[in-house]
Amino acid sequence: MAEEVRTVTGRRGPAPLPDGWQRLALGDLCSLQVGPHVRPDDRTGADGGVPLVLPRDLVHQRITQADRVGLAPAKALTLERYRLAEGDLLLTRTGTVGRCALVTRKQHQWLYTQLVRLRLRTPDLSLAAYLTGYLSAGVAQRWMERRSAGATIPSISLRDLGDLPVLLPPLAERKAIGETLAALDEKVRIHQEIARTTGEYRALLADLLMTGALPLEPERGP
Structure with a gap:
């Protein structure tokens, strides 16, 4: 994975x-x-079934369901081997290849579709956090892009994904890298949520002001 x-x-x-x-x-x-x-x-709406993760839900290395989609309980019972566990990673392998997200305790036992689940052979939350940062870094992204180019709809095979080289530092350094990148991802998520909420407030306020529903007193001079 390092530069040649x-x-x-x-x-x-x-x-x-x-x-x-x-x-x-x-x-x-x-x-x-x-x-x-x-x-x-x-599929079911927001109030029923087992939550189902879609590619669109992978945002800044986290699972964010703006419009929650579920799976009917009867169907979910037939898909037990696709249950998610804390520390799994989800990754897109078609379309926008390489977007990934870490599965947290909140998404434990959820299901997923149109994605690849990466499950550590030996459970290790610090390694899962490091891999999330590693797979979203430019070096890994360029590697996946090269192997998914050339098709009308970009796609990468499981064999190629399995061959992706991972550079693994010693444990202490690995934990520090994973925690640093996760903290930055969280800051990005918070700022985007603030921007989204402010945008919605601005649209609502504009409607009220422009229709006279909320009169605004002009400032008076001295």
């Missing part, structure tokens, strides 16, 4: 890693599972 360098033989190879770092394949760290097909008539 030219060796003394003239061939290109991966740049050397810092002391204590490892280069592993994503498939060595995680199992990969494509979500099931879910028909529109199996």
Whole structure:
């Protein structure tokens, strides 16, 4: 995954890693599972069924359901092996390839569709947080983009995803990197929520002011 360098033989190879770092394949760290097909008539609204995560719900490395979609209980019972667990990652592999999000305790036992679930072979929340940051970083994004280019609808295979190289620092550094990027993602999310709420308030206020429903006293001079 590191930038390639030219060796003394003239061939290109991966740049050397810092002391204590490892280069592993994503498939060595995680199992990969494509979500099931879910028909529109199996879905429910916001008040019923098991919550269902769609690609549009992956926003800034978090799962954000603006319009909650569920799955009918009878259908959900047939999809038990697609349940999510805290520490899983979800990733888009078609269309806008490479958007990812970390599954938190809130989404435990939810279901997903049109996404790939990455589940660590050995549960480790700090590693899950690091991988979320790693997969959303430019180096990993460019790697996935190169392997999904050329089709009318960009898509990357599970085999290619499993081959994606992951640079893994020592434990303490890995935890610090994951926590730093997660904190920044949260700041982005909060600022976007403030901007969205302010925009809605502005639209409402404009309607009230422009129709005379909310008179506004002009300022008087001295």
